[in-house]
Amino acid sequence: MALAAYEAAQRETETILKQAEDATPEDLLGAHGYLFAAPENLAALSGMMKEFYDRCYYPVLGKLEGRPYAQMICAGSDGENAARQTARIATGWRLKEVQPPLIICTHAQTEAEILAEKSINETDLERCHTLGAALGAGLAMGVY
Numbered sequence: 498m499a500l501a502a503y504e505a506a507q508r509e510t511e512t513i514l515k516q517a518e519d520a521t522p523e524d525l526l527g528a529h530g531y532l533f534a535a536p537e538n539l540a541a542l543s544g545m546m547k548e549f550y551d552r553c554y555y556p557v558l559g560k561l562e563g564r565p566y567a568q569m570i571c572a573g574s575d576g577e578n579a580a581r582q583t584a585r586i587a588t589g590w591r592l593k594e595v596q597p598p599l600i601i602c603t604h605a606q607t608e609a610e611i612l613a614e615k616s617i618n619e620t621d622l623e624r625c626h627t628l629g630a631a632l633g634a635g636l637a638m639g640v641y
C-alpha cells in the first residue's frame with residue numbers, strides 16, 4: 498500500500514518513503530506534506546507507528562501547522578480506531594486533512610490468516626495509487 502502510494506506521489510513531486518522506525522522529527526520538519534500508513538492491531542495503531550508518533554510528537558509540536566496530510570490504514574476488518582487515533586495526533590500537530598482516511602481491509606480473521614503474508618488486490622492498490630497521486634499533485638500545484 499505504501500509503495501503504491503509512494504510511486505504515484507513520486508511522479509508528481511519529490512517524495513520520500515520511510516518506515517516508521519526510521520522516520521525522525523527532521524523528516525517531518527523537512528516535508529511539505531504527509532501520507533501516514535499503518536496497520537490496525539487490537540483496535541489501535543500498530544506499536545511501531547505509535548512509537549514513531551510518541552518519539553516525534555513534541556519535537557515538532559507547533560512547527561507543522563497547516564501542512565496537508567492524509568492517511569492509509571490496513572486492517573483485518575475494521576481500521577476505524579487506528580484512523581481516529583491518527584486524526585487526533587494530526588489535530589494536535591494542526592495538520593490539515595486533505596483526503597478522507599483510506600482504510601483497506603485484508604479480511605484476515607483467523608490467526609493463520611493474520612500471520613500469513615497478505616497481498617492487496619489490484620483495486621485496493623489502485624486506491625492507494627490514486628491517493629498518493631492526489632496528494633503529490635496537490636503539493637506540486639500548491640493547492641493546499
Ligand SMILES: Cc1cc2nc3c(=O)[nH]c(=O)nc-3n(C[C@H](O)[C@H](O)[C@H](O)COP(=O)(O)O)c2cc1C
Binds near residue numbers: 536573575611
Ligand atoms: C495482534 C493483532 C491484532 C489485530 N487487531 C485488529 C483489529 O483490532 N482490527 C482489525 O481490523 N484488524 C486487526 N488485526 C488484523 C490486521 O489489521 C491485518 O492483519 C492487516 O492485514 C494488518 O496489516 P499486516 O498484514 O501488514 O499486519 C490484528 C492483527 C494482529 C496481528
